[in-house]
Amino acid sequence: MSVELEDWSAARIAAAVNAGRLKAEEVAAEAFARIRRTDSKVKAFLSLMEEEALACARGVDARVASGRPAGRLAGVPVAVKDNILVEGQPATCGSKILEGFKAPYDAAVVERLRAEGAVIVGKTNLDEFAMGSSTEHSAFFPTRNPWDLERVPGGSSGGSAAAVAARMVPLALGSDTGGSIRQPAAFCGVAGLKPTYGRVSRYGLVAFASSLDQIGPLGLTVEDCALALSVIAGHDPKDSTCSKRPMELDLDFLEEGVRGMKIGLPKEYFIEGLAPEVEKGVQAAIKVFEKLGMQIQDVSLPHTSYGVATYYVIAPSEASANLARFDGVRYGFSTNRRGAPAAATRDLLEDYLKSRGGGFGSEVKRRIMLGTHALSSGYYEAYYGKAQRVRTLLVREFEEVFKQVDAILTPTAPTPAFRLGEKEGDPLQMYLGDVFTIPCNMAGHCGISLPCPGEGLPVGAQLMGKPFCERELLKIARNYEKEAPWKPRKPAMA
Amino acid sequence: MALSEKEIEHVAILARLEISAAEKTRFGKELGQILDYVEKIKGLDTSRVDPTASVLGDEDVFREDAVRLFPGAAALLDNAPDKEGPFFKVKKVVE
Numbered sequence: 001m002s003v004e005l006e007d008w009s010a011a012r013i014a015a016a017v018n019a020g021r022l023k024a025e026e027v028a029a030e031a032f033a034r035i036r037r038t039d040s041k042v043k044a045f046l047s048l049m050e051e052e053a054l055a056c057a058r059g060v061d062a063r064v065a066s067g068r069p070a071g072r073l074a075g076v077p078v079a080v081k082d083n084i085l086v087e088g089q090p091a092t093c094g095s096k097i098l099e100g101f102k103a104p105y106d107a108a109v110v111e112r113l114r115a116e117g118a119v120i121v122g123k124t125n126l127d128e129f130a131m132g133s134s135t136e137h138s139a140f141f142p143t144r145n146p147w148d149l150e151r152v153p154g155g156s157s158g159g160s161a162a163a164v165a166a167r168m169v170p171l172a173l174g175s176d177t178g179g180s181i182r183q184p185a186a187f188c189g190v191a192g193l194k195p196t197y198g199r200v201s202r203y204g205l206v207a208f209a210s211s212l213d214q215i216g217p218l219g220l221t222v223e224d225c226a227l228a229l230s231v232i233a234g235h236d237p238k239d240s241t242c243s244k245r246p247m248e249l250d251l252d253f254l255e256e257g258v259r260g261m262k263i264g265l266p267k268e269y270f271i272e273g274l275a276p277e278v279e280k281g282v283q284a285a286i287k288v289f290e291k292l293g294m295q296i297q298d299v300s301l302p303h304t305s306y307g308v309a310t311y312y313v314i315a316p317s318e319a320s321a322n323l324a325r326f327d328g329v330r331y332g333f334s335t336n337r338r339g340a341p342a343a344a345t346r347d348l349l350e351d352y353l354k355s356r357g358g359g360f361g362s363e364v365k366r367r368i369m370l371g372t373h374a375l376s377s378g379y380y381e382a383y384y385g386k387a388q389r390v391r392t393l394l395v396r397e398f399e400e401v402f403k404q405v406d407a408i409l410t411p412t413a414p415t416p417a418f419r420l421g422e423k424e425g426d427p428l429q430m431y432l433g434d435v436f437t438i439p440c441n442m443a444g445h446c447g448i449s450l451p452c453p454g455e456g457l458p459v460g461a462q463l464m465g466k467p468f469c470e471r472e473l474l475k476i477a478r479n480y481e482k483e484a485p486w487k488p489r490k491p492a493m494a
Numbered sequence: 495m496a497l498s499e500k501e502i503e504h505v506a507i508l509a510r511l512e513i514s515a516a517e518k519t520r521f522g523k524e525l526g527q528i529l530d531y532v533e534k535i536k537g538l539d540t541s542r543v544d545p546t547a548s549v550l551g552d553e554d555v556f557r558e559d560a561v562r563l564f565p566g567a568a569a570l571l572d573n574a575p576d577k578e579g580p581f582f583k584v585k586k587v588v589e
Contacts, residue, residue: 100573101573102569102572102573104566104569104570104572104573105566105569197549197550198550211546211548211549237557240555240557241548241550241555243550303538305534306534306535306538308531309531309532309533309534309535310535312528312531312532313532313535320509324510327510328575329574329575329582329584330570330573330574330582331573331574331575332573332575334575334576336575336576336583336584336585337575337576338575338576338577338583345585346585347585347586347587348584348585348586348587349510351584351585352510353507353510353511353512354512356509356510356511356512357511357512357513358512360511362517365511365513365517365521366521366524366525368509368511369502369505369506369509369511369521369525370525370528370529372505372508372509373497373501373505373525373529376504376505376508382536383532385545386535386536386540387535388545388546388547389540389543389544389545389546390535390538390540391545391546392540392543392544392545392546393538393540393543395546395549396543427524427527427528428524428527428528428531431528442549443549444549444550467549467550
């Protein structure tokens, strides 16, 4: 195997393919060989598209052979979370209710990846409709953590994080509504970026909570995440919330120094109940930033403890409205399917009730019910109205802190990966695990989870940056990556 | 406090979800626990803040109200559980 493949970095693969030192088809074949070797244990993928991927890779090779530019992700195998549309492929969202559905078009991010020569290899597992923190809520099967197969990979982008950690693909896309990219990245020991709300088009992402959802990359390195962001970011007229602010495409800024820049440590994130190995990992990360000549200072985000409660009003409310489209009429699981016994249901209402009742899993039903209750007559102002006001308090306190510092450093999650089944039957306990990642979605700014130096199960440090300041955030993260006394660690099974 | 069976039935109908007897009990208890936890936001003084409408702070977005052809219409209809011609088909809704 070539040096470039051993490295398995998106930036290096693309450079080698563009230079003609490596064939995209060879890289794609290698990705599928790796998937065949490890995915029977990890179960990161819900579906694969080997034939299409190899054909796409040959197209990239043909472009290189004819001297045309093959793109900044030429030949890079990419896994896509199964709530993002890839034309002609399933998009189950980890749910039975999208059984048999074939995506009629490419999501904007997928279109942009393809335009830069990326090779989509398959769709990754997730908690049903991205609702969960463990990937155990997939209607199909749970994904396992490559570091310890008895543990969860985190969620909801658990399949994407596990596929990258197990070295099946160098890069994957996830979506993040309350931590669904950053928390699995932390649990699996990879980097995961949630861009600023509005930085990346959501066209073709199945909506969960529209004011919080954002697509982002997971990779082995910050450099690869930055490269992926530079490809997928930017205005899209098909998503009215997608910002027109320009995104600089060159990545030279990543190598600039960060001496004198300020990092804030919010005391509300270093609380009792933090697992000792998380505390230790984040402290080791802080040492790296100090070594880089950055100034570390204490800051305060006093409303942090209200984040989870606010989120569990706003996100389910938006979900209850968004998921109304799964009605058994236009796609997926339905009691109204042609050829079903005519007497099975009496009327349209019964088709709605039975199609949705039979198609959605428990966690999704629980959140739809919660959101419907919060939005229902007599409760709206007390729950949704109040939560949106509290959200304003959260937005404002981040604005204040970002006047004092360039970035905020926290643990990504209070614990390392937990065991499968450990939090089953206690939804509230599962929700509380999102305490450190939720505020970033509520306030809309960007955040990245970086692997902490250390042994044993991976631990993540979350670095949050100002809205639309991904350049500064990634520059700090890249400096950390180069300075950290560790290379991306590899699970024994990969 | 757990939501009563009657409250859960009301919400389930609003949400167009058929749920089993076991789910009624379970959701009643679980939603109650989550709502008890959510109660903590009610103690915060928010009298001087507006509800968040957009975290971006960007201006309103307008576009021309013009018809554009969507090339994937046939693929959309192919996903339909039941259809007739270019239409989704449902049970009769008017007498």
